[in-house]
Amino acid sequence: MRRDIFQAIADPTRRAIIALIALQAMTPNSIADNFNTTRQAVSKHLRILTECELIKQEQKGREIYYSLQIEKMKEIDKWLEQFRKIWETRFNQLDDLLATIKKTTK
Amino acid sequence: MRRDIFQAIADPTRRAIIALIALQAMTPNSIADNFNTTRQAVSKHLRILTECELIKQEQKGREIYYSLQIEKMKEIDKWLEQFRKIWETRFNQLDDLLATIKKTTK
DNA sequence: AATATATGCAACTTTTTGGTTTCGCAATAT
DNA sequence: ATATTGCGAAACCAAAAAGTTGCATATATT
Numbered sequence: 001m002r003r004d005i006f007q008a009i010a011d012p013t014r015r016a017i018i019a020l021i022a023l024q025a026m027t028p029n030s031i032a033d034n035f036n037t038t039r040q041a042v043s044k045h046l047r048i049l050t051e052c053e054l055i056k057q058e059q060k061g062r063e064i065y066y067s068l069q070i071e072k073m074k075e076i077d078k079w080l081e082q083f084r085k086i087w088e089t090r091f092n093q094l095d096d097l098l099a100t101i102k103k104t105t106k
Numbered sequence: 107m108r109r110d111i112f113q114a115i116a117d118p119t120r121r122a123i124i125a126l127i128a129l130q131a132m133t134p135n136s137i138a139d140n141f142n143t144t145r146q147a148v149s150k151h152l153r154i155l156t157e158c159e160l161i162k163q164e165q166k167g168r169e170i171y172y173s174l175q176i177e178k179m180k181e182i183d184k185w186l187e188q189f190r191k192i193w194e195t196r197f198n199q200l201d202d203l204l205a206t207i208k209k210t211t212k
Numbered sequence: 213a214a215t216a217t218a219t220g221c222a223a224c225t226t227t228t229t230g231g232t233t234t235c236g237c238a239a240t241a242t
Numbered sequence: 243a244t245a246t247t248g249c250g251a252a253a254c255c256a257a258a259a260a261g262t263t264g265c266a267t268a269t270a271t272t
Contacts, residue, residue: 010116011260015185022192028219041261043220048259062218062269070193073186079121080183086128087176117230135248147231149250168239168248 005075008052013037014045018068021055025067111181114158119143120151124174127161131173 009015017031032042046066049055054072058065115121123137138148152172155161160178164171 004118006112006118006121007116007259010113012110012112013260015112019188022189029217037260038262039219040221040263044260047220064219068189068192070189070196073189074193076182077186077190080179080186082125083128083174083176083179084183086174087180090176119230133248134250143230144232145249146233146251150230153250170249 003048003052005052005054005072006079008049008054009076011045013042014049017042017045017049018054018073021066022068022070025058025065027063027065031066109154109157111158111160111178112185114155114160115182117151119148120155123148123151123155124160124179127172128174128176131164131171133169133171137172 009018013035016035020026020031020034028043028046029039031046032039035042046055050057050066052072053069055066056069058067115124119141122141126132126137126140134145134149134152137152138145141148152161156163156172158178159175161172162175164173
């Protein structure tokens with residue numbers, strides 16, 4: 001099984017779950033209430049999210065609260081880093097290009 | 107078909123393609139040379155990436171150069187924004203907590 | 213103790229995906 | 243002109259994923 005963060009956030013329902021529990025821990029049932037799918041389907045998504053450590057569980061009596069492991073989200077940010085460099089320097093490159101054109105056409 | 111950015115970057119080969127052409131435009135053949143798959147498989151990935159506007163093509167004679175549309179990558183960054191807020195304030199919360207502990211144990 | 217609730221898990225079905233093979237088309241080279 | 247090269251598209255296949263149904267288990271509630 002692949003089971004990495006990128007595959008985990010590929011599913012729109014899972015992204016919605018992540019956003020939902022980002023601010024406060026929730027139980028599977030209350031999470032499922034927000035979607036048109038069955039509780040079991042949500043449960044499966046939760047399992048996938050748990051497996052790649054994007055969320056964590058906390059048992060409280062017979063209820064299980066799921067919450068986001070925000071730290072893990074930083075891995076996506078880390079991957080984006082390489083591109084952020086590009087889109088930030090692209091402005092500079094444009095400047096350089098314009099400067100070069102100015103020089104050579106002189 | 108779903109075909110959104112998150113689904114596009116879910117595949118590791120596609121992520122590698124993105125990184126590969128991020129700095130310079132490349133033809134399907136030269137891209138495929140970097141992987142163990144066939145040109146056609148890469149071609150399919152390129153189509154998916156094109157469909158969600160993550161990359162763009164430029165015909166040059168009989169060759170087609172693919173390059174990254176870096177702007178589109180910002181959409182991922184935009185989605186991360188909501189979580190970045192959380193993980194940034196979490197530090198402050200931690201600071202507050204540490205401050206409180208310091209105070210109370212003194 | 214009996215029942216209701218919250219949940220996970222396994223089996224099964226249906227889509228979706230990633231890949232290969234084959235084909236056809238357009239541009240270039242001979 | 244004819245052959246070669248660079249591509250995309252369609253047909254097909256195997257594997258994976260998403261969802262459903264039907265339990266099993268643990269904890270509340272009465």
